Amino acid sequence: MLKILFDHMHGWARVSFFLAPLAIMGEALLDLQQPTLMASIVDVGLAKKDMTYVWHTAILMAVIAIAAFALGAICNAFSSYAALKMGQNLRTHLLAISLADRDPQALKPETLKPETLITRITNDVTQMQTLVSMLTRGLVRSPMLLFGGIVMSIIVSPRLSWIILIALPILAIYIYVIVRRSLPLYTAMQGQVDVMNRIMSENLTGAKTIKAYVLEDHQLTQFNTENRNLQTISQRAVLATVTLAPLIMLVLNLAVVAALAYGGNLAISRTITTGEIMAFVNYMIQITTAMTNTVNLITTFSRAITSSARVNAVLAEEAGTEASGTLPAPAGSTIQFEHVNFGFSQSRPILDDINLTVPSGQWLGIIGSTGSGKTTLIALLTRLYEHYQGNITVGGTDIQQITLPALHKKITVALQDSLLFSGTVAHNLSYGAPQATPTQLASGVAIARATEFVGTNYDAPVEEAGKNFSGGQRQRLNLARAIIPDPDILVMDDATSAVDQETNTEIQDALVKARRNRTTIIISQRVPNIMDCDQIIVMQNGQITARGTHTELVKSSPFYAQLVQTQLGGDYID
Structure with missing residues (x-):
């Protein structure tokens, strides 16, 4: 999969592909500093009524937020450029393979038949572009916020860290099960899209024949049957992941409630400070956001894996489409x-x-x-x-x-x-x-x-x-x-x-x-x-x-x- 991406990114596109993650890593590291600075405002500035400290820390937080915004924008620019150039090159390559194919229609492999090739050049390449954006942004930022939030929450408040260590393994197991279930369903969904493209192409190109034989109802029935199949397969694929995001929110919100309840008791006994509780909860929110984004990434990643396999099947046919011949045309015409x-x-x-x-x-x-x-x-x-x-x-x-x-x-x-x-x-x-x-x-x-x-x-x-x-x-x-x-x-x-x-x-x-x-x-x-x-x-x-x-x-x-x-x-x- 990664080989397909790298083979179709050249020059600045490839440079942008590597610069984008660096920018988003900087943004994530800056975002991880905010809860700790907020805790210091409460525990140091407000506790000691030191407004100078409060203002200095607040200005630092604002500067960090602006820097994070700038790095995020830079990442988006690099990521978009890399994805768009990769998509452009990959579409051109796939079409070139199709045009170079020398096999009769009856001998064409399934991957080079028009109805499936159209889907692969359009929809599947779009999924591959989304994958590039995901690899250069979401797949870097979300794990960094997730693991960074875990590490920072343990550093800030070790006494509350057990809450995270219980919640996260439960979610990790559930996510693994969901991914294993959803991936084959998304593969089947893409195959059904090919069938729909074939039927629509036949109906549009053969409209005169259909009307001449009064077959409108028959063709609509056929179309509706396959359309319902697509709807059923798509619904199963969506239902396979529909509970994932709500469950993550439920588990992590319960973890926040537990942190507030248990942390409140510790604060009353002066074992931890109010600022530490605030920092821990903020890190929990960051972890929640990162986990939710990770779920979306998993869904996108499932589709992208399916699309990359389908695109790779077309690229694998290239060896059979390479035309031989090195000589110029002869002068004679016999x-x-x-x-x-x-x-x-x-x-x-x-x-x-x-x-x-x-x-x-x-x-x-x-x-x-x-x-x-x-x-x-x-x-x-x-x-x-x-x-x-x-x-x-x-x-x-x-x-x-x-x-x-x-x-x-x-x-x-x-x-x-x-x-x-x-x-x-x-x-x-x-x-x-x-x-x-x-x-x-x-x-x-x-x-x-x-x-x-x-x-x-x-x-x-x-x-x-x-x-x-x-x-x-x-x-x-x-x-x-x-x-x-x-x-x-x-x-x-x-x-x-x-x-x-x-x-x-x-x-x-x-x-x-x-x-x-x-x-x-x-x-x-x-x-x-x-x-x-x-x-x-x-x-x-x-x-x-x-x-x-x-x-x-x-x-x-x-x-x-x-x-x-x-x-x-x-x-x-x-």
Whole structure:
């Protein structure tokens, strides 16, 4: 747990983490002096009617109070800075691990799935920040006041110290039992929060589907069930600690009453002074406050331990997300797959013995049935997935040896799922080319036939997920975003599936002119999109079942011929 904190605090943040406890130690030591000085005012100043002594001591107490205030403020400043910087660095680190993960969704560990990762980056990191504040302030001040108060009360009045020595062991045992009970409950509560996040995410992203099938009541019932589970688990966690603070107050208040009663008898017999009783009671109050704060710290600490374990589980996945590769991208653009196999398990292969060569400058068309592995093929080429068997090269270089930035600069992909980010049109278009000029933006927009709805207003707003654009418009902006960097290899994965046929034809014609003799891969269910490619492969059940030109495949592949017959009619078969 502490390693996580230290690894994410650097420079002044780490210095502040160590300076804050020193400041709070000074504040606690100064606070411990006040009851003794108060006792001296009563026993010396008032008893001897020495007002000069009273005033001098009172001024000293005021100076000590001001100094304690200053040290407390300094501690808060250092503590807050250390906590905030640690939280900032830790959130960035967790998100970086998530973005670097190369596993398919089905193979992602539970810790890297979106519903749990969101909770860990937000709620759990906040708990870790609270832990930093607690370690640098509460976990130093409360124990110092607690043990310092015990020591000072014994020094001031040894005859009354037995009261503390009876009360504190009782409380220590009770606190230990409560912590053992509450810690698993807080762990379960955080797990249920993950479940709630998953359900809310599904309901919000799938709102249209839910409404289309009139499933509102069903989804609300599901949500309410899990919500009640969260409420039940949370209630059990709270109930596990609910008696702790009142019991501490009860035991220590009884101890104060005992001190006043027993001390009063001793004062009457002149065994101890009134000032000593006052000092002892004040130390008891300090001990009570420290114990109460300790209870709050224990509750917070229980949550923080749970959160740190959950955060550490994400950090433990980092070793599996480190991308290999040290070489720059090669000059050539020839793509080659040699005996490539890939699947979520050996019994369920997605790609089976793929052998494919795409010479530099050639256009490749990929067509096939749904679930045949077309998109997975591209995912392997771009190293979105890495755990495969076989060899994949670009320009004669194994893609595993090429750095990811270099590989992704050489290959850009326009996906069917055309996600746009909130911001502006220019912000989205320049994702692959941050330094793109207005001329380059205009060229990409023109090829993708997005000029009709974008015009030249590249500062037009884009709402979350591009919801202020239609599906076809989002796809065209997505395609323009892939074209603008002018990559050596362009991949279009059903990138115009939501575009009308007339516009689709215009886009294809513009692409042919813009990328003549440039390596281009088109995945499509539309035969017209791929029929002019230099090479076409047909994929079924994870295998390449046929390859050749359009004319060759019409004769050699029944599957392809059937697609042509269905989409274009018999004239294209004969």
